[in-house]
Amino acid sequence: MKVLLIQPKIGLLDDIRSSPEAPLSLMYLQANLPKSIRSEIFDQRLSSNWKRDLNLLLNHDPENDYSCAAITVMTSHQLHHAKEISIFLKKKGLSIIWGGPHATLLPQQTIKEPYVDYVVEGEGEEALPEILQMIGKRRKLIYCSKLLDLKKIKLPDYNYIRPYVYKHRVFDRTYPTINIQSSRGCPNECTYCYNKPANKSCWRAFDITRVEKTIKKLYIHGIRGFFFVDDNFFIDIERSKHLFNFIIKEELKVGLFFQGICITDADKMDHEFLRLMEHAGVRELWFGIETGSERLRKLLKKKGTIKEITRVNRKLAEYKFSVQCNFMSGFPTETVTDTKDTINLIFRLMHDNPKTACRPMTPFVPYPCTEIMELTADYGYREPQSVDEYIGFFSNIGKHRFPWVISPTKQDKIHLLSMFFTKDLQYTGLSPILKIYEPIARFRLKNQYVSFMPEYYLFNLIRQIFGFGFK
Numbered sequence: 001m002k003v004l005l006i007q008p009k010i011g012l013l014d015d016i017r018s019s020p021e022a023p024l025s026l027m028y029l030q031a032n033l034p035k036s037i038r039s040e041i042f043d044q045r046l047s048s049n050w051k052r053d054l055n056l057l058l059n060h061d062p063e064n065d066y067s068c069a070a071i072t073v074m075t076s077h078q079l080h081h082a083k084e085i086s087i088f089l090k091k092k093g094l095s096i097i098w099g100g101p102h103a104t105l106l107p108q109q110t111i112k113e114p115y116v117d118y119v120v121e122g123e124g125e126e127a128l129p130e131i132l133q134m135i136g137k138r139r140k141l142i143y144c145s146k147l148l149d150l151k152k153i154k155l156p157d158y159n160y161i162r163p164y165v166y167k168h169r170v171f172d173r174t175y176p177t178i179n180i181q182s183s184r185g186c187p188n189e190c191t192y193c194y195n196k197p198a199n200k201s202c203w204r205a206f207d208i209t210r211v212e213k214t215i216k217k218l219y220i221h222g223i224r225g226f227f228f229v230d231d232n233f234f235i236d237i238e239r240s241k242h243l244f245n246f247i248i249k250e251e252l253k254v255g256l257f258f259q260g261i262c263i264t265d266a267d268k269m270d271h272e273f274l275r276l277m278e279h280a281g282v283r284e285l286w287f288g289i290e291t292g293s294e295r296l297r298k299l300l301k302k303k304g305t306i307k308e309i310t311r312v313n314r315k316l317a318e319y320k321f322s323v324q325c326n327f328m329s330g331f332p333t334e335t336v337t338d339t340k341d342t343i344n345l346i347f348r349l350m351h352d353n354p355k356t357a358c359r360p361m362t363p364f365v366p367y368p369c370t371e372i373m374e375l376t377a378d379y380g381y382r383e384p385q386s387v388d389e390y391i392g393f394f395s396n397i398g399k400h401r402f403p404w405v406i407s408p409t410k411q412d413k414i415h416l417l418s419m420f421f422t423k424d425l426q427y428t429g430l431s432p433i434l435k436i437y438e439p440i441a442r443f444r445l446k447n448q449y450v451s452f453m454p455e456y457y458l459f460n461l462i463r464q465i466f467g468f469g470f471k
């Protein structure tokens with residue numbers, strides 16, 4: 001038996017990068033398949049003509065025994081691509097298995113689709129081999145995986161994916177960088193995050209010595225940057241120290257990037273630990289700050305007060321690595337003052353630490369099964385009820401008007417302006433426009449001067465043509 005592991009296209013964030021991110025979800029599945037089951041990863045993002053390439057793959061398989069396709073899906077425009085590929089492969093007689101965050105959160109809704117045969121709710125390393133046993137015997141099944149013991153899970157073998165294809169330069173032009181995962185889940189309970197429903201607010205870690213071995217192996221193969229996609233890496237400081245000491249001891253000249261860092265964890269990091277991180281080659285720490293409004297932070301159950309955020313940011317200014325901050329706007333109950341508080345915080349953070357980069361104020365989108373989704377019902381919001389409704393929703397995401405947003409056009413203008421002083425668009429060939437308009441964007445945003453903004457319509461046209469900010 002042979003299984004086709006499919007990574008569908010995602011959207012803007014992948015499109016604007018020099019190369020897409022490594023398909024880690026599938027790499028974990030592949031590493032944990034029994035030896036008797038052969039597999040191949042097909043990454044739609046690397047194909048200019050996916051139908052032709054899939055046909056080639058299927059027709060040129062010497063044994064011609066692909067019996068199923070395992071597809072990873074998150075709640076996003078990726079659903080559209082996952083559906084197209086599923087229909088295409090189903091017509092060729094393959095059984096279709098969906099897994100990933102979307103399937104995990106909405107298994108009942110997902111299994112109703114005629115082109116989906118099996119759904120995996122949760123982690124797939126044990127589930128996939130079991131489902132493969134059922135193919136041909138049972139149809140339409142939801143497999144609910146328990147939280148796995150990570151000691152028993154094999155780490156991905158990066159040899160199967162040509163790591164150089166997946167280097168991403170967007171963070172730092174000089175380092176071939178690849179994603180890596182060293183732990184799963186997060187104990188926090190932010191009301192907009194998938195973690196509580198998907199990982200039951202439980203944090204589990206892979207043995208750090210295994211992670212270190214993987215880093216060393218990739219280093220030998222020329223990879224110099226490692227982007228940790230852990231939901232929350234710094235839960236166990238001793239474990240983190242072990243990694244940093246290993247890198248220093250082995251004299252690995254690497255750049256390390258961490259996403260999803262919690263302000264209260266960073267607040268506890270002392271000078272000695274931060275120096276160790278610096279010596280090990282930490283380049284970027286990504287924080288999900290989300291809002292500058294204390295009231296909204298409580299509503300979102302977001303750890304860390306504004307005082308703590310500014311204190312951490314000032315503390316980190318002393319070190320070589322940069323601070324990357326994510327923000328959103330348009331939360332249910334958000335007032336004009338709340339938005340203003342977020343904008344003020346952005347400017348304050350950038351002022352206090354010249355190495356702090358604030359990413360665009362992304363319009364808030366409620367995700368399935370999150371606590372905040374319940375609040376949206378108070379505004380009469382009806383969440384999508386099927387994969388097709390989700391696809392329709394994400395196809396129109398830029399034009400979508402949520403009933404709780406006070407002034408959608410103003411929110412959109414603020415989002416657009418906030419894009420101009422982030423690194424995100426610098427790699428799209430739009431740098432000259434960015435340089436000219438950046439001071440104007442700063443002035444407008446700082447003063448919330450957006451009522452007369454004729455250039456908004458021009459930028460909107462450009463965004464629509466290129467799809468920026470929508471999908």
Ligand code: B12
Pocket residue numbers: 010011012013014020021022023024025026028029070071072073074075076077097098099100101102104105120122123124125127128179181193194195229230231259362365367368470471
């Ligand atoms: C890296 C990343 C990305 C990368 C792309 C990832 C890739 N595959 O190439 C980029 C930066 C492009 C990205 C984009 C987005 N992302 Co993102 N991303 C992540 C991140 C940080 C890591 C993903 C990863 O590699 N995980 C490691 C693997 C091993 O875990 P996994 O994917 O969960 O896979 C396991 C199981 O789910 C299951 N499984 C997965 N697929 C399959 C398939 C089958 C068949 C089976 C059986 C099992 C199975 O088994 C796997 C092993 O146990 C996650 C958070 C996280 N820590 O997981 C968010 C996450 C997936 N992203 C998320 C979101 C919302 C987005 C955006 C939509 C955000 C936005 N508003 O812009 C955008 C996409 C839209 C756009 N316009 O581009 C959410 C998804 C929530 C949801 N309901 O789907 C997550 C969970 C973050 C969060 N905290 O909410 N993302």
Ligand code: SF4
Pocket residue numbers: 186187188189190193194195196231232260262288
């Ligand atoms: S801290 Fe981050 S990963 Fe943890 S629950 Fe909050 S948003 Fe999710």
